Amino acid sequence: KNEVEQSPQNLTAQEGEFITINCSYSVGISALHWLQQHPGGGIVSLFMLSSGKKKHGRLIATINIQEKHSSLHITASHPRDSAVYICAKETSGSRLTFGEGTQLTVNP
Amino acid sequence: KAGVTQTPRYLIKTRGQQVTLSCSPISGHRSVSWYQQTPGQGLQFLFEYFSETQRNKGNFPGRFSGRQFSNSRSEMNVSTLELGDSALYLCASSRDGRDEKLFFGSGTQLSVL
Numbered sequence: 001k002n003e004v005e006q007s008p009q010n011l012t013a014q015e016g017e018f019i020t021i022n023c024s025y026s027v028g029i030s031a032l033h034w035l036q037q038h039p040g041g042g043i044v045s046l047f048m049l050s051s052g053k054k055k056h057g058r059l060i061a062t063i064n065i066q067e068k069h070s071s072l073h074i075t076a077s078h079p080r081d082s083a084v085y086i087c088a089k090e091t092s093g094s095r096l097t098f099g100e101g102t103q104l105t106v107n108p
Numbered sequence: 109k110a111g112v113t114q115t116p117r118y119l120i121k122t123r124g125q126q127v128t129l130s131c132s133p134i135s136g137h138r139s140v141s142w143y144q145q146t147p148g149q150g151l152q153f154l155f156e157y158f159s160e161t162q163r164n165k166g167n168f169p170g171r172f173s174g175r176q177f178s179n180s181r182s183e184m185n186v187s188t189l190e191l192g193d194s195a196l197y198l199c200a201s202s203r204d205g206r207d208e209k210l211f212f213g214s215g216t217q218l219s220v221l
Contacts, residue, residue, distance in 0.1 A: 030206075040214075041198070042212065043198060045211065048207065048209045094200065095164040096143070096151075098150055098152070
Protein backbone atom coordinates (compact mmCIF):
# COMPACT_ATOMS: atom_id res chain seq x y z
CA LYS A 1 0.00 0.00 0.00
CA ASN A 2 1.39 3.41 -0.98
CA GLU A 3 2.02 5.81 1.87
CA VAL A 4 0.04 8.45 -0.04
CA GLU A 5 -3.05 7.47 -1.99
CA GLN A 6 -4.86 9.82 -4.34
CA SER A 7 -8.22 9.47 -6.02
CA PRO A 8 -9.33 9.63 -8.67
CA GLN A 9 -6.35 8.96 -10.95
CA ASN A 10 -8.10 10.66 -13.85
CA LEU A 11 -10.89 13.19 -13.82
CA THR A 12 -12.69 14.83 -16.71
CA ALA A 13 -15.05 17.70 -16.02
CA GLN A 14 -17.03 20.31 -17.88
CA GLU A 15 -16.17 23.95 -17.45
CA GLY A 16 -17.91 25.36 -14.39
CA GLU A 17 -18.16 22.10 -12.47
CA PHE A 18 -17.07 21.69 -8.84
CA ILE A 19 -14.13 19.32 -8.56
CA THR A 20 -12.81 17.32 -5.61
CA ILE A 21 -9.55 15.40 -5.45
CA ASN A 22 -8.89 13.23 -2.43
CA CYS A 23 -5.67 12.25 -0.67
CA SER A 24 -5.16 9.73 2.13
CA TYR A 25 -1.93 8.99 3.93
CA SER A 26 -0.91 6.14 6.16
CA VAL A 27 1.20 7.67 8.91
CA GLY A 28 1.49 10.94 10.78
CA ILE A 29 2.76 14.02 9.04
CA SER A 30 4.08 17.46 9.85
CA ALA A 31 2.43 18.98 6.77
CA LEU A 32 0.52 18.08 3.62
CA HIS A 33 1.31 19.71 0.28
CA TRP A 34 -0.85 20.13 -2.79
CA LEU A 35 1.06 20.69 -6.01
CA GLN A 36 0.06 21.43 -9.59
CA GLN A 37 2.08 20.22 -12.55
CA HIS A 38 1.46 21.39 -16.09
CA PRO A 39 2.72 19.68 -19.26
CA GLY A 40 6.40 20.51 -19.60
CA GLY A 41 7.08 19.59 -16.01
CA GLY A 42 6.89 22.81 -14.03
CA ILE A 43 5.49 22.31 -10.53
CA VAL A 44 3.68 24.99 -8.57
CA SER A 45 2.96 24.65 -4.88
CA LEU A 46 -0.73 25.38 -4.28
CA PHE A 47 -1.07 24.78 -0.56
CA MET A 48 0.85 23.61 2.45
CA LEU A 49 -1.36 22.78 5.40
CA SER A 50 -1.08 21.04 8.71
CA SER A 51 -4.63 21.57 9.97
CA GLY A 52 -7.98 22.99 8.98
CA LYS A 53 -8.66 24.66 5.68
CA LYS A 54 -6.99 27.08 3.28
CA LYS A 55 -8.48 29.00 0.37
CA HIS A 56 -6.85 30.76 -2.55
CA GLY A 57 -9.12 32.08 -5.25
CA ARG A 58 -11.19 29.19 -6.57
CA LEU A 59 -9.08 26.57 -4.81
CA ILE A 60 -9.78 25.20 -1.36
CA ALA A 61 -7.75 22.63 0.54
CA THR A 62 -8.84 20.85 3.70
CA ILE A 63 -7.18 18.36 5.98
CA ASN A 64 -8.47 16.06 8.70
CA ILE A 65 -5.52 14.96 10.80
CA GLN A 66 -7.47 12.34 12.77
CA GLU A 67 -8.73 10.67 9.59
CA LYS A 68 -5.41 11.18 7.74
CA HIS A 69 -7.26 12.64 4.79
CA SER A 70 -7.06 15.80 2.71
CA SER A 71 -9.13 17.16 -0.14
CA LEU A 72 -8.50 19.71 -2.86
CA HIS A 73 -11.57 21.43 -4.24
CA ILE A 74 -11.79 23.58 -7.36
CA THR A 75 -14.89 25.70 -7.71
CA ALA A 76 -16.14 26.92 -11.11
CA SER A 77 -13.51 24.88 -12.95
CA HIS A 78 -11.93 26.28 -16.08
CA PRO A 79 -9.95 24.67 -18.93
CA ARG A 80 -6.81 26.37 -17.64
CA ASP A 81 -7.15 24.25 -14.47
CA SER A 82 -6.27 21.19 -16.59
CA ALA A 83 -3.10 19.77 -15.06
CA VAL A 84 -1.83 17.00 -12.82
CA TYR A 85 -2.56 17.60 -9.14
CA ILE A 86 -0.26 15.90 -6.68
CA CYS A 87 -0.51 15.60 -2.93
CA ALA A 88 2.57 14.96 -0.87
CA LYS A 89 3.12 14.38 2.81
CA GLU A 90 5.99 15.96 4.68
CA THR A 91 7.45 14.05 7.58
CA SER A 92 10.87 15.59 8.04
CA GLY A 93 12.11 18.82 6.56
CA SER A 94 11.53 18.92 2.81
CA ARG A 95 11.40 15.11 2.68
CA LEU A 96 8.18 14.64 0.74
CA THR A 97 6.43 11.41 -0.17
CA PHE A 98 4.23 11.92 -3.18
CA GLY A 99 0.96 10.50 -4.37
CA GLU A 100 0.69 9.29 -7.95
CA GLY A 101 -1.19 12.38 -9.04
CA THR A 102 -4.61 13.11 -10.49
CA GLN A 103 -4.81 14.05 -14.15
CA LEU A 104 -7.56 16.67 -14.43
CA THR A 105 -9.01 17.67 -17.78
CA VAL A 106 -11.58 20.44 -17.91
CA ASN A 107 -13.44 20.70 -21.20
CA PRO A 108 -14.93 23.99 -22.42
CA LYS B 109 12.15 38.39 -7.31
CA ALA B 110 13.83 35.72 -9.43
CA GLY B 111 12.51 32.18 -9.13
CA VAL B 112 14.39 28.93 -8.71
CA THR B 113 16.76 28.41 -11.62
CA GLN B 114 17.90 25.01 -12.78
CA THR B 115 20.56 24.41 -15.39
CA PRO B 116 20.84 22.88 -17.85
CA ARG B 117 17.26 22.42 -19.02
CA TYR B 118 18.05 19.35 -21.10
CA LEU B 119 20.95 16.94 -21.01
CA ILE B 120 21.86 13.84 -22.97
CA LYS B 121 24.49 11.47 -21.61
CA THR B 122 25.61 7.91 -22.23
CA ARG B 123 25.79 5.05 -19.78
CA GLY B 124 28.78 5.18 -17.48
CA GLN B 125 29.24 8.93 -17.69
CA GLN B 126 28.64 11.30 -14.83
CA VAL B 127 26.52 14.42 -14.73
CA THR B 128 26.23 17.53 -12.58
CA LEU B 129 23.03 19.52 -12.30
CA SER B 130 22.75 22.98 -10.79
CA CYS B 131 20.04 24.70 -8.80
CA SER B 132 20.01 28.35 -7.73
CA PRO B 133 17.36 29.01 -5.07
CA ILE B 134 15.32 32.11 -4.49
CA SER B 135 17.36 34.77 -2.74
CA GLY B 136 17.16 34.30 1.02
CA HIS B 137 16.16 30.65 0.82
CA ARG B 138 18.58 28.36 2.63
CA SER B 139 16.92 25.00 2.02
CA VAL B 140 17.28 23.23 -1.32
CA SER B 141 15.72 19.83 -1.95
CA TRP B 142 16.05 17.58 -4.97
CA TYR B 143 13.53 15.21 -6.52
CA GLN B 144 13.51 12.67 -9.34
CA GLN B 145 10.44 12.17 -11.51
CA THR B 146 10.03 9.16 -13.81
CA PRO B 147 6.93 7.75 -15.52
CA GLY B 148 7.29 4.49 -13.60
CA GLN B 149 8.15 5.68 -10.09
CA GLY B 150 6.61 9.13 -10.08
CA LEU B 151 8.17 11.79 -7.89
CA GLN B 152 10.75 10.68 -5.34
CA PHE B 153 12.76 12.64 -2.80
CA LEU B 154 16.53 12.56 -3.32
CA PHE B 155 18.01 14.80 -0.61
CA GLU B 156 17.78 18.15 1.11
CA TYR B 157 20.50 20.63 1.94
CA PHE B 158 20.33 23.41 4.48
CA SER B 159 23.17 25.81 5.23
CA GLU B 160 25.65 23.65 3.30
CA THR B 161 24.72 20.48 5.22
CA GLN B 162 22.77 17.49 3.99
CA ARG B 163 19.82 17.32 6.34
CA ASN B 164 17.74 14.55 4.76
CA LYS B 165 18.41 11.79 2.30
CA GLY B 166 16.06 9.58 0.31
CA ASN B 167 16.50 5.96 -0.69
CA PHE B 168 18.83 6.34 -3.61
CA PRO B 169 22.20 4.65 -4.20
CA GLY B 170 25.45 6.37 -3.38
CA ARG B 171 25.91 7.27 -7.06
CA PHE B 172 23.57 10.16 -6.32
CA SER B 173 25.22 12.91 -4.34
CA GLY B 174 24.91 16.59 -3.82
CA ARG B 175 26.33 19.63 -2.16
CA GLN B 176 25.40 23.15 -1.27
CA PHE B 177 27.56 26.23 -1.41
CA SER B 178 27.71 29.18 0.94
CA ASN B 179 25.43 31.22 -1.38
CA SER B 180 22.83 28.37 -1.06
CA ARG B 181 23.26 27.26 -4.67
CA SER B 182 23.20 23.50 -4.87
CA GLU B 183 24.50 20.88 -7.24
CA MET B 184 23.63 17.24 -7.57
CA ASN B 185 25.88 14.70 -9.18
CA VAL B 186 25.11 11.31 -10.60
CA SER B 187 28.07 9.08 -11.33
CA THR B 188 28.22 5.98 -13.50
CA LEU B 189 24.95 6.77 -15.20
CA GLU B 190 22.47 3.99 -15.89
CA LEU B 191 19.58 3.94 -18.36
CA GLY B 192 17.18 4.04 -15.44
CA ASP B 193 18.55 7.41 -14.35
CA SER B 194 16.74 9.02 -17.27
CA ALA B 195 14.30 11.33 -15.55
CA LEU B 196 13.21 14.86 -14.84
CA TYR B 197 15.25 16.18 -11.92
CA LEU B 198 13.58 18.95 -9.96
CA CYS B 199 14.87 21.12 -7.19
CA ALA B 200 12.86 23.22 -4.80
CA SER B 201 13.81 25.91 -2.34
CA SER B 202 12.32 27.37 0.81
CA ARG B 203 13.47 29.57 3.65
CA ASP B 204 14.16 26.81 6.13
CA GLY B 205 12.59 23.68 4.66
CA ARG B 206 10.21 23.00 7.54
CA ASP B 207 6.45 23.01 7.03
CA GLU B 208 6.39 25.73 4.40
CA LYS B 209 5.54 26.02 0.73
CA LEU B 210 8.24 24.97 -1.67
CA PHE B 211 9.23 26.82 -4.81
CA PHE B 212 10.18 24.53 -7.66
CA GLY B 213 12.53 25.04 -10.56
CA SER B 214 11.58 24.03 -14.11
CA GLY B 215 13.70 20.91 -13.86
CA THR B 216 16.48 19.28 -15.84
CA GLN B 217 15.42 16.57 -18.26
CA LEU B 218 18.19 13.98 -18.30
CA SER B 219 18.29 11.31 -20.98
CA VAL B 220 20.78 8.47 -20.64
CA LEU B 221 21.48 6.57 -23.85
